[in-house]
Amino acid sequence: MTRPMPFLSDNAAPVHPRLWEAMRSADHPDNPYDGDALSQQLDARFSALFGRECAALWVATGTAANCLALATMCAPHGGVVCHREAHIEVDEGGAPGFYLHGAKLMLAEGDGAKLSPEDIAALIDPIRDDVHQVQPHAIAITQASEYGRAYAPEELAALGAFAKERRLGLHMDGARFANAAAFLGGSAQTAARAASGPVDSLAFGFIKNGGMGAEAVVLFDPERAAEVRYRRKRAGQLQCKGRYLAAQIIAMLEDDLWLANAAHANAAARTVAAGCAERLMHPVEANELFVALNEAERAALRAQGFAFYDWGADAARFVTAWNTRAEDAALLGKAIAGL
Amino acid sequence: MTRPMPFLSDNAAPVHPRLWEAMRSADHPDNPYDGDALSQQLDARFSALFGRECAALWVATGTAANCLALATMCAPHGGVVCHREAHIEVDEGGAPGFYLHGAKLMLAEGDGAKLSPEDIAALIDPIRDDVHQVQPHAIAITQASEYGRAYAPEELAALGAFAKERRLGLHMDGARFANAAAFLGGSAQTAARAASGPVDSLAFGFIKNGGMGAEAVVLFDPERAAEVRYRRKRAGQLQCKGRYLAAQIIAMLEDDLWLANAAHANAAARTVAAGCAERLMHPVEANELFVALNEAERAALRAQGFAFYDWGADAARFVTAWNTRAEDAALLGKAIAGL
Amino acid sequence: MTRPMPFLSDNAAPVHPRLWEAMRSADHPDNPYDGDALSQQLDARFSALFGRECAALWVATGTAANCLALATMCAPHGGVVCHREAHIEVDEGGAPGFYLHGAKLMLAEGDGAKLSPEDIAALIDPIRDDVHQVQPHAIAITQASEYGRAYAPEELAALGAFAKERRLGLHMDGARFANAAAFLGGSAQTAARAASGPVDSLAFGFIKNGGMGAEAVVLFDPERAAEVRYRRKRAGQLQCKGRYLAAQIIAMLEDDLWLANAAHANAAARTVAAGCAERLMHPVEANELFVALNEAERAALRAQGFAFYDWGADAARFVTAWNTRAEDAALLGKAIAGL
Amino acid sequence: MTRPMPFLSDNAAPVHPRLWEAMRSADHPDNPYDGDALSQQLDARFSALFGRECAALWVATGTAANCLALATMCAPHGGVVCHREAHIEVDEGGAPGFYLHGAKLMLAEGDGAKLSPEDIAALIDPIRDDVHQVQPHAIAITQASEYGRAYAPEELAALGAFAKERRLGLHMDGARFANAAAFLGGSAQTAARAASGPVDSLAFGFIKNGGMGAEAVVLFDPERAAEVRYRRKRAGQLQCKGRYLAAQIIAMLEDDLWLANAAHANAAARTVAAGCAERLMHPVEANELFVALNEAERAALRAQGFAFYDWGADAARFVTAWNTRAEDAALLGKAIAGL
Incomplete structure (x- = not known):
């Protein structure tokens, strides 16, 4: 990776x-x-x-x-x-x-x-x-x-x-x-x-x-x-x-x-969200996702090469950006869905 | 200019x-x-x-x-x-x-x-x-x-x-x-x-x-x-x-x-100084020159395209930089000498 | 009063x-x-x-x-x-x-x-x-x-x-x-x-x-x-x-x-407390009493001449001091008991 | 004293x-x-x-x-x-x-x-x-x-x-x-x-x-x-x-x-000033006196029981107050005059 x-x-x-x-x-x-x-x-x-x-x-x-x-x-x-x-x-x-x-x-x-x-x-x-x-x-x-x-x-x-x-x-x-x-x-x-x-x-x-x-x-x-x-x-x-x-x-x-960059990031966030809707702790309106993930799940994602911050003991935060590639967002969504 | x-x-x-x-x-x-x-x-x-x-x-x-x-x-x-x-x-x-x-x-x-x-x-x-x-x-x-x-x-x-x-x-x-x-x-x-x-x-x-x-x-x-x-x-x-x-x-x-840039600026300052030694208010050791110049003299220099700050009523400050061209420094020195 | x-x-x-x-x-x-x-x-x-x-x-x-x-x-x-x-x-x-x-x-x-x-x-x-x-x-x-x-x-x-x-x-x-x-x-x-x-x-x-x-x-x-x-x-x-x-x-x-004054105030607080033990929100260890009293009860006490601060909607704070008279403390305890 | x-x-x-x-x-x-x-x-x-x-x-x-x-x-x-x-x-x-x-x-x-x-x-x-x-x-x-x-x-x-x-x-x-x-x-x-x-x-x-x-x-x-x-x-x-x-x-x-007290102090200052007019460094308008006095002179005054602050090497500051006794002010004026 x-x-x-x-x-x-x-x-x-x-x-x-x-x-x-x-x-x-x-x-x-x-x-x-x-x-x-x-x-x-x-x-x-x-x-x-x-x-x-x-x-x-x-x-x-x-x-x-x-x-x-x-x-x-x-x-x-x-x-x-x-x-x-x-x-x-x-x-x-x-x-x-x-x-x-x-x-x-x-x-x-x-x-x-x-x-x-x-x-x-x-x-x-x-x-x-x-x-x-x-x-x-x-x-x-x-x-x-x-x-x-x-x-x-x-x-x-x-x-x-x-x-x-x-x-x-x-x-x-x-x-x-x-x-x-x-x-x-x-x-x-x-x-x-x-x-x-x-x-x-x-x-x-x-x-x-x-x-x-x-x-x-x-x-x-x-x-x-x-x-x-x-x-x-x-x-x-x-x-x-x-x-x-x-x-x-x-x-x-x-x-x-400024708006185009943000729209891009937001779209990537929605792409990820599509793969983990039931795990979302907050509606995804901008470019941040707060996802319920236990420690083992987080480790599994990291093993697949995804980087992100822990958010307390039972969740993670993912942030997309102006340069997030659509395929990466899709991969992440799929990876979470597949946990 | x-x-x-x-x-x-x-x-x-x-x-x-x-x-x-x-x-x-x-x-x-x-x-x-x-x-x-x-x-x-x-x-x-x-x-x-x-x-x-x-x-x-x-x-x-x-x-x-x-x-x-x-x-x-x-x-x-x-x-x-x-x-x-x-x-x-x-x-x-x-x-x-x-x-x-x-x-x-x-x-x-x-x-x-x-x-x-x-x-x-x-x-x-x-x-x-x-x-x-x-x-x-x-x-x-x-x-x-x-x-x-x-x-x-x-x-x-x-x-x-x-x-x-x-x-x-x-x-x-x-x-x-x-x-x-x-x-x-x-x-x-x-x-x-x-x-x-x-x-x-x-x-x-x-x-x-x-x-x-x-x-x-x-x-x-x-x-x-x-x-x-x-x-x-x-x-x-x-x-x-x-x-x-x-x-x-x-x-x-x-x-x-860092040292080369500064040496360049200092050298340019010395070039200017050579043209106005008797007007210098302070020895030129770095890249700043404080030069006794009355209002008319300053106006004359500005008319020749030189930009600088006044330093009180009877002097001016000239600063050289990493990108000061040797010919500009020489021109300035000559211009002051010719006042 | x-x-x-x-x-x-x-x-x-x-x-x-x-x-x-x-x-x-x-x-x-x-x-x-x-x-x-x-x-x-x-x-x-x-x-x-x-x-x-x-x-x-x-x-x-x-x-x-x-x-x-x-x-x-x-x-x-x-x-x-x-x-x-x-x-x-x-x-x-x-x-x-x-x-x-x-x-x-x-x-x-x-x-x-x-x-x-x-x-x-x-x-x-x-x-x-x-x-x-x-x-x-x-x-x-x-x-x-x-x-x-x-x-x-x-x-x-x-x-x-x-x-x-x-x-x-x-x-x-x-x-x-x-x-x-x-x-x-x-x-x-x-x-x-x-x-x-x-x-x-x-x-x-x-x-x-x-x-x-x-x-x-x-x-x-x-x-x-x-x-x-x-x-x-x-x-x-x-x-x-x-x-x-x-x-x-x-x-x-x-x-x-300093110690005698405080002991006096504490004793007065204990005297009051004796009259309202079941209403106390905190054990009385020093010279403050926090007493569960509703609005009508507080009004009744004030009508009897007692001054104190409300403590939220359902309580009052009473503070004794070096100069609190024993009879006043006793009166207050009795007044609360009689509500 | x-x-x-x-x-x-x-x-x-x-x-x-x-x-x-x-x-x-x-x-x-x-x-x-x-x-x-x-x-x-x-x-x-x-x-x-x-x-x-x-x-x-x-x-x-x-x-x-x-x-x-x-x-x-x-x-x-x-x-x-x-x-x-x-x-x-x-x-x-x-x-x-x-x-x-x-x-x-x-x-x-x-x-x-x-x-x-x-x-x-x-x-x-x-x-x-x-x-x-x-x-x-x-x-x-x-x-x-x-x-x-x-x-x-x-x-x-x-x-x-x-x-x-x-x-x-x-x-x-x-x-x-x-x-x-x-x-x-x-x-x-x-x-x-x-x-x-x-x-x-x-x-x-x-x-x-x-x-x-x-x-x-x-x-x-x-x-x-x-x-x-x-x-x-x-x-x-x-x-x-x-x-x-x-x-x-x-x-x-x-x-x-407030005004009577100040007037008293001012009067005392004037009394002192009368004894040392030629030594005054500033006109005496309020209740402070700044008096040219060399080290020996200051020592002499202190030996007579007067207390005051030095004011630099060659002077002293005297301040009168609401309680300054007229006789003390007169004594000080006389003492300075007699130096």
Whole structure:
């Protein structure tokens, strides 16, 4: 078996050829930092995509993107409501505590790592309105969720209304935003708008979708952009040669490559899912599969050359990517079916 | 004139072809973050270069490299002594305040933006040893300095002895470490050791020297590496696809490209300097020139197509890079001479 | 009814007469901050009490005492294990996030708001040893717990062994340490040692026990004291006229007033408990009672002049104090019994 | 000699008898924290004094008062302009770095530790409006200054206009606000308004003026009070028994005790000054004297029983207080005159 880890994670996939081309095209002197011609286009590009004015900044990681956006809406003495299994809580090494200067993550429960207004109210309504208890300032949701579930436009609308009513900011961790958008369907613009709904900010992920090292922080209140630019520099996230990051992002937006890549990954996930429907722990809406598999079964799959992460003692996670080959997906589906 | 900014800054230069090749060679699935085969080589590579055991981690910016290293040696309630014109004080947007959780930069004076033990003692000796005053925990120097001056090995030895005596950490901002090493001369190993001296940590810069977006944090006390790895993640600096950063760094170390690039830039700087010796505000030891030029003279140079930054009201800064053409350097020297 | 809130909280009680005397005795010029004759005695006083060398510093609040101690054992990128209902998690307004620079509270479950090694292991054993997950650096327990439960010496010994094995710091929030010590019994020295066990640090509370505004941070590793002194100043907790705080603490230690006050409060709690044994939600070991009472019952008690906090929808919390009159305690017990 | 330190510092003076009385009067159960009847009066009391609506909160130290106020006007990525010798820069152990999450103190020069708009402009005008440089968010001045100098109303008006024009917050460190007000003269109301001018916030000091452990944070934009209340709790500054702090402050305001105490101290300082006019390094406007005295002269004074701090190698600082006896002041003046 020559490809040892195709289902480990989309974050290990190589870089899409069109991004290489774009970076090479940017390989001439230009203004440093984000003063170059490409970085200067980002606001307009994302405003066009989302159909509302926004500002967009590149950073190197989703962790930074999430944290910089959250810092605009949660003071150090406040809290951010997120799902108990949210990536910012579980897998970002405490970055929100750093970027938000000790603000608290407030952990809500919800099916499929998604949150509803009711889930959030159940957490925050009992909080006394006094200084002894940290008050919520913002909500962070993940699109697609940590279990590969997409928020539908009406779910987002409900969250937006709830956030507005409670005067909470609403941030979206979009590490796999493209996969959610592809699931929700339509043209790139339609999909992007459906998947983003009424959020205040979005960490728009490209790296898991074929990028090398560029994500976008999208701020739907462009007034916030100046503050984020200062915070980005202060966080050591302002790269000298920003044009290579901007080039990746623009190449992704050109001809809707971001959506095509995600659609490809989603299709591969569905192919796998077809072989293991009864074992699925969550509906497959994006590019992740959570499959009930015992230890022996996992070992059997690994013996066949499939790479993936264990998910607790009795399950495994498989992730497809922009470069997953259809035949590999089919093979995996068949292999699980044959266990 | 078709190249409008060749002397603006080395941080605007393109990426060296051998780094492109190295990144493309890494363009296959591998473990994410720093689990890939290339990232795993860094400790050994740098240990060999410096001739003493060290740990090395990639990050995307010099700002992050400096701050992560300083955080190992200065508690939040302590201070870092640096030159009043040090980059960490003047041009990093307050990043040390962020990464060091409010620790204080303590500003010393010294010729050419360099510090001697005497300069530091003059600052810290008057500090009362009581809790009302912030106590120094570390020293940060820049090699080459903000005025393009190199610390000689004996100067570094004196600083090392002083730091040890005072129980202060000693960090080196090496955004242009290669240029300093090239100035100090010898083989890559000899030069690296001469330029680093007895420091505890080094932010080894590659971006200004032909890199795209990778610097190395080098920790000469490898015990500190684990902490820095946690802090790097927490700072949103742990990229998914670290192999593209490691590839750049390894390509730089291969066949001593880092030293050759820097020697080229230094030579170009000397060529320029030859045309304006009497106007130089600082000796040209690395790849920066600070030249006394009044407003009219600067305008005249710009009219000839030269790009550069003003340096106050009566001077200009010119920076050469790995890709500066010898003929451009000669032209600039001649142009200044002809003013 | 002329005393409307005797069971609301011990933190609302007046100041003990002997502390007034002590403060008045200190009312002459002396060195400011902690340079006065009284503050200088604290280390020795507490070392004698605990029978092992320690350093002790006054601060104005238990919040500050807890946080300053925890900052010695948990780095900003680490975590502190505490009970889900621990005061530092629930009622300190996010202070640990501030003082520990964004470190994370990691919430364990345990009966009566107490933690055992097993409770802690259940939380931390699943944490992957990688940089994506915050690692535990310390444990914080509360003596007596948030439900008025005391840790027995053997429980503390087990926690100490566990912390040592896992290389975790062990801190004790002793807002009601005196009540726990009184419960565990013996002379002041015996009780103090039994109640503190092998902890690394203790926030020794005096305010709820008759003090005005002084708690002690006790560090059983005196090496840590210097750091805490710097951090105390930096936190704005170093008062000019520290002698009035030290005077309170010393008066508390004189003739074991701290233990007598707590024993008085505990006895009052037992008196109340005698009237409502079958309604108690937790054994009464210190000076807090958690009593199952529905809304109508609570209203009935309030109509009789008793003041207390609701505890959720179906219970109430009653707290006795150094000044609770035996007849009031008896009246309350009788009133509950008569519902 | 039986009083060894009368001129060391006003922060070492005892507590005024009327504050003792006030605290004893508060010695009955009341709501904890700042829910008591006295704390609830503070907003109205200070609004009346200053003739404009404001909110006022007690804290235990001037350090906390300054930092909590500054945190309302300076983001973590911003800077606070203050004098190079300002107490917040020199003597607060880095507290602003802690409370403001790494914001930068930006050091301006000015005569007598006072700042004018021109002094501030000289510092901030050269700051480039880009993300590489920390931008000023606020100004902090000290009334009376670190050299005992008072800002006149017209100086404050100019600073207020400047701050408004530059959109900077304006905070006043009033550790010795009373002394400045007494110098500026008039009734308590007139003096308070003259001394505070158009500031956004004031750390109104009482401790150096006869208090035990209570200062007031006065916020002239009462909208900011809610945030400060949360931050105060989070900083461990919310004491359980706040009524003893509020009692001190209210006693100070009653019958203008604060102004009478300061006037007494100022008069004592003038008495001393009369004996050493030609040695004064700064005009004596409040209660501090900076007197040129060589080492031998200082030794001679100490031999006569006078206590004071050295101020560098060739001077001494003397501070008078609410309890300085007129005869002691006269003796000191005479002693210096007789050197």
